[in-house]
Amino acid sequence: MDNFNFFSPTEFVFGKDRENDAGVYVKKYGGSKVLIHYGGGSIVRSGLLDRIKASLGKENIPYIELGGVKPNPRDSKVYEGIETVRREGIDFILAAGGGSTIDSAKAIAAGSLYDGDFWDFYSYKTHIEKALPVGTVLTIAAAGSEGSGDSVITKEDGMLKRGAGSDALRPKFSIMNPELLYTLPPYQTACGATDIMAHVFERYFTNTKEVEITDRLCEAVLMTMIKETPRVIADPYNYEARANIMWAGTVAHTNLVGVGREQDWNSHGIEHELSAKYDCAHGAGLAVIMPAWMEYVYKHDVMRFAQAAVRVWGVKMDFFNPELTALEGIKRFRMFLRSIGMPINFKELGADVKDIPEMVEKMGIGSETGGFVHLKPQDVANIYQIASDAEI
Amino acid sequence: MDNFNFFSPTEFVFGKDRENDAGVYVKKYGGSKVLIHYGGGSIVRSGLLDRIKASLGKENIPYIELGGVKPNPRDSKVYEGIETVRREGIDFILAAGGGSTIDSAKAIAAGSLYDGDFWDFYSYKTHIEKALPVGTVLTIAAAGSEGSGDSVITKEDGMLKRGAGSDALRPKFSIMNPELLYTLPPYQTACGATDIMAHVFERYFTNTKEVEITDRLCEAVLMTMIKETPRVIADPYNYEARANIMWAGTVAHTNLVGVGREQDWNSHGIEHELSAKYDCAHGAGLAVIMPAWMEYVYKHDVMRFAQAAVRVWGVKMDFFNPELTALEGIKRFRMFLRSIGMPINFKELGADVKDIPEMVEKMGIGSETGGFVHLKPQDVANIYQIASDAEI
Numbered sequence: 001m002d003n004f005n006f007f008s009p010t011e012f013v014f015g016k017d018r019e020n021d022a023g024v025y026v027k028k029y030g031g032s033k034v035l036i037h038y039g040g041g042s043i044v045r046s047g048l049l050d051r052i053k054a055s056l057g058k059e060n061i062p063y064i065e066l067g068g069v070k071p072n073p074r075d076s077k078v079y080e081g082i083e084t085v086r087r088e089g090i091d092f093i094l095a096a097g098g099g100s101t102i103d104s105a106k107a108i109a110a111g112s113l114y115d116g117d118f119w120d121f122y123s124y125k126t127h128i129e130k131a132l133p134v135g136t137v138l139t140i141a142a143a144g145s146e147g148s149g150d151s152v153i154t155k156e157d158g159m160l161k162r163g164a165g166s167d168a169l170r171p172k173f174s175i176m177n178p179e180l181l182y183t184l185p186p187y188q189t190a191c192g193a194t195d196i197m198a199h200v201f202e203r204y205f206t207n208t209k210e211v212e213i214t215d216r217l218c219e220a221v222l223m224t225m226i227k228e229t230p231r232v233i234a235d236p237y238n239y240e241a242r243a244n245i246m247w248a249g250t251v252a253h254t255n256l257v258g259v260g261r262e263q264d265w266n267s268h269g270i271e272h273e274l275s276a277k278y279d280c281a282h283g284a285g286l287a288v289i290m291p292a293w294m295e296y297v298y299k300h301d302v303m304r305f306a307q308a309a310v311r312v313w314g315v316k317m318d319f320f321n322p323e324l325t326a327l328e329g330i331k332r333f334r335m336f337l338r339s340i341g342m343p344i345n346f347k348e349l350g351a352d353v354k355d356i357p358e359m360v361e362k363m364g365i366g367s368e369t370g371g372f373v374h375l376k377p378q379d380v381a382n383i384y385q386i387a388s389d390a391e392i
Numbered sequence: 393m394d395n396f397n398f399f400s401p402t403e404f405v406f407g408k409d410r411e412n413d414a415g416v417y418v419k420k421y422g423g424s425k426v427l428i429h430y431g432g433g434s435i436v437r438s439g440l441l442d443r444i445k446a447s448l449g450k451e452n453i454p455y456i457e458l459g460g461v462k463p464n465p466r467d468s469k470v471y472e473g474i475e476t477v478r479r480e481g482i483d484f485i486l487a488a489g490g491g492s493t494i495d496s497a498k499a500i501a502a503g504s505l506y507d508g509d510f511w512d513f514y515s516y517k518t519h520i521e522k523a524l525p526v527g528t529v530l531t532i533a534a535a536g537s538e539g540s541g542d543s544v545i546t547k548e549d550g551m552l553k554r555g556a557g558s559d560a561l562r563p564k565f566s567i568m569n570p571e572l573l574y575t576l577p578p579y580q581t582a583c584g585a586t587d588i589m590a591h592v593f594e595r596y597f598t599n600t601k602e603v604e605i606t607d608r609l610c611e612a613v614l615m616t617m618i619k620e621t622p623r624v625i626a627d628p629y630n631y632e633a634r635a636n637i638m639w640a641g642t643v644a645h646t647n648l649v650g651v652g653r654e655q656d657w658n659s660h661g662i663e664h665e666l667s668a669k670y671d672c673a674h675g676a677g678l679a680v681i682m683p684a685w686m687e688y689v690y691k692h693d694v695m696r697f698a699q700a701a702v703r704v705w706g707v708k709m710d711f712f713n714p715e716l717t718a719l720e721g722i723k724r725f726r727m728f729l730r731s732i733g734m735p736i737n738f739k740e741l742g743a744d745v746k747d748i749p750e751m752v753e754k755m756g757i758g759s760e761t762g763g764f765v766h767l768k769p770q771d772v773a774n775i776y777q778i779a780s781d782a783e784i
Contacts, residue, residue: 001570001635003407008400014652015395178393210632212619213640216612224605240602243393247652248605256648260406260639 001211001260008254010147011173018175019137022052023059029133029172031092034063037105038096064088072154072275073104081108095136099143102136106151106169109134121164122153128166136174141246142192144253146174161276178242186233190340191283193229196249198286202265203258205372217257222312224248233340264371267293273359287342288349291334292387297373298326346388356384393603393652400646402539403565410567411529414444415451421525421564423484426455429497430488456480464546464667465496473500487528491535494528498543498561501526513556514545520558528566533638534584536645538566553668570634578625582732583675585621588641590678594657595650597764609649614704616640625732656763659685665751670743679734680741683726684779689765690718738780748776
């Protein structure tokens with residue numbers, strides 16, 4: 001096991017009606033003037049925005065609204081947020097939405113306390129040392145941003161999708177009411193589930209030996225997702241299944257399931273070019289890329305893939321030919337993804353094989369990426385090709 | 393799933409040599425004058441105390457030492473600590489040791505900021521609202537106190553063992569170097585492992601339905617313990633096995649594996665009377681009590697015990713007679729405990745069946761305890777009796 005620090009100071013406030021305490025938690029964590037940050041009209045139409053405002057009002061906390069965050073959140077909205085925060089003297093950002101909204105809120109929180117261009121953080125020029133406090137009211141189980149120190153923003157000029165991370169970005173609190181997910185369409189629900197599973201797999205495939213506790217925790221989250229996701233696709237108002245997925249999504253990405261080990265994250269990097277190019281859902285892109293990545297790299301550690309197949313997917317171990325077990329596990333993953341309505345190849349995603357060279361180029365790998373297997377640009381191109389052609 | 397808050401703000405600093413950064417973390421969390429709190433001479437002899445002092449010296453942080461914490465830590469030492477803190481103007485408590493030392497440090501931290509008698513917290517007269525910051529350097533994997541808001545203290549007058557809990561008691565940081573555990577005797581190692589497993593089982597047996605994610609996380613910790621504990625008993629210098637157990641012990645008790653569900657904790661309550669009466673190790677007492685409690689209550693929810701048997705112990709499900717599966721799981725647990733050198737009955741523990749009425753009386757159950765199964769005094773007596781007679 002590698003040395004590590006684990007730090008997840010967010011207070012998670014989970015369950016029915018908890019959004020009505022948003023004001024209480026903003027106050028607890030020192031907010032005296034709030035930017036409510038959100039995306040489209042759904043939180044307006046559902047009444048969630050009104051409930052949040054009422055709870056702030058109850059605590060006599062003034063607020064400014066900034067809506068309009070898009071999926072794959074853009075730098076332009078971040079600049080607008082930073083300007084608003086500075087102009088209005090805001091000291092707390094409350095994100096109401098999914099990963100895009102929370103990531104945008106984090107970028108605003110860090111950018112507001114930084115003298116330079118916030119994009120410096122996302123172009124790896126400097127590290128985020130401080131940020132305004134952020135709280136969240138989560139409306140999609142997917143990105144895990146409610147419990148992570150990560151943020152991904154897309155620069156409109158060139159559609160560059162880049163991430164930044166810092167403990168300073170970890171939310172002070174995250175309010176998580178599974179009922180708020182009832183009205184999510186099945187496709188978005190499935191995209192979220194795929195993202196959650198990908199967050200685990202990115203940590204599961206490691207070259208670090210003997211990290212049994214994190215292996216088992218990874219498997220715990222994956223098995224929960226395999227059980228609960230089809231239930232929620234079939235029955236969107238199933239509170240218990242929604243609740244299990246929602247909490248699993250957080251556990252998947254606080255880094256609890258990844259400490260003490262080298263992680264991969266190549267599938268995320270390879271996918272980011274798809275969602276930047278086609279503006280597709282991140283989860284849908286991952287559904288296409290991740291099994292392709294697995295097929296391309298599994299020979300690097302057949303027994304690790306066999307372990308996943310046996311422990312997660314319930315495949316019987318082929319002791320004579322573990323490779324067959326490993327491959328069966330990958331096949332089960334792809335079958336699962338299709339069963340919940342995810343695309344599994346370029347055609348189903350709406351991607352075009354002719355764009356592969358451009359995406360490889362934009363990924364900006366000079367020589368090679370790190371992780372479980374080091375990938376050169378040609379490897380990335382090969383993985384896109386496998387993803388393009390995939391069938392069951 | 394029940395509504396819950398989950399809050400584990402401790403920064404865990406895990407791995408080789410990390411104790412040399414104790415001073416850095418004390419400074420990070422605002423300590424300017426430190427009480428180093430510890431137990432016996434082992435941390436002196438091993439050089440750990442000197443390394444901690446050197447790291448505080450490097451940051452120019454003055455300190456006072458207070459050693460002599462006993463297992464089942466006593467109120468007298470807490471009073472001494474509170475007096476020292478107030479006299480010396482100390483603003484940070486650094487506990488170097490195991491659960492007893494950390495629990496004592498937490499009691500001092502809370503008591504120092506309280507006008508009345510600190511025992512008020514432990515006799516349920518009032519709740520802990522604030523405490524001095526506590527940091528830990530952990531030397532035993534067992535109690536989970538390094539990541540919890542809990543503390544258990546024994547009042548010498550009458551040997552009353554009582555607990556208090558508050559988020560204010562959660563350590564600011566916990567330094568966890570598995571190498572510090574190398575010299576733990578096998579018996580203490582096994583006691584710690586038993587305590588860790590008990591912390592999970594106390595949460596696993598619940599009346600709350602459909603908490604798959606916490607079920608799976610519980611099972612993840614238990615399976616890790618079942619794999620790693622025998623390795624460490626056989627080979628105390630096995631870093632990887634020590635590391636897995638040490639981190640599993642923390643995960644077992646931050647409450648991550650218990651959120652969203654009713655918990656039990658009767659075995660802990662019943663055991664506390666054993667360790668208060670005989671001054672035996674808490675883990676050894678749990679090894680005797682917990683399987684007895686399981687045998688006494690399993691009919692309350694046979695399928696839950698069958699699930700534990702199948703998923704944790706690898707028992708084949710008897711679909712015709714699930715009760716046999718449930719019982720086989722309990723048997724495997726007791727066999728496991730014996731295999732790692734734990735006592736499994738009163739005689740092996742050094743307890744006496746004639747003391748049962750006194751222990752039941754001292755437990756102070758007016759009518760009945762709550763949890764998975766509500767227990768009346770006669771039920772507690774019956775569980776002690778089963779524990780007394782247990783054999784494999």
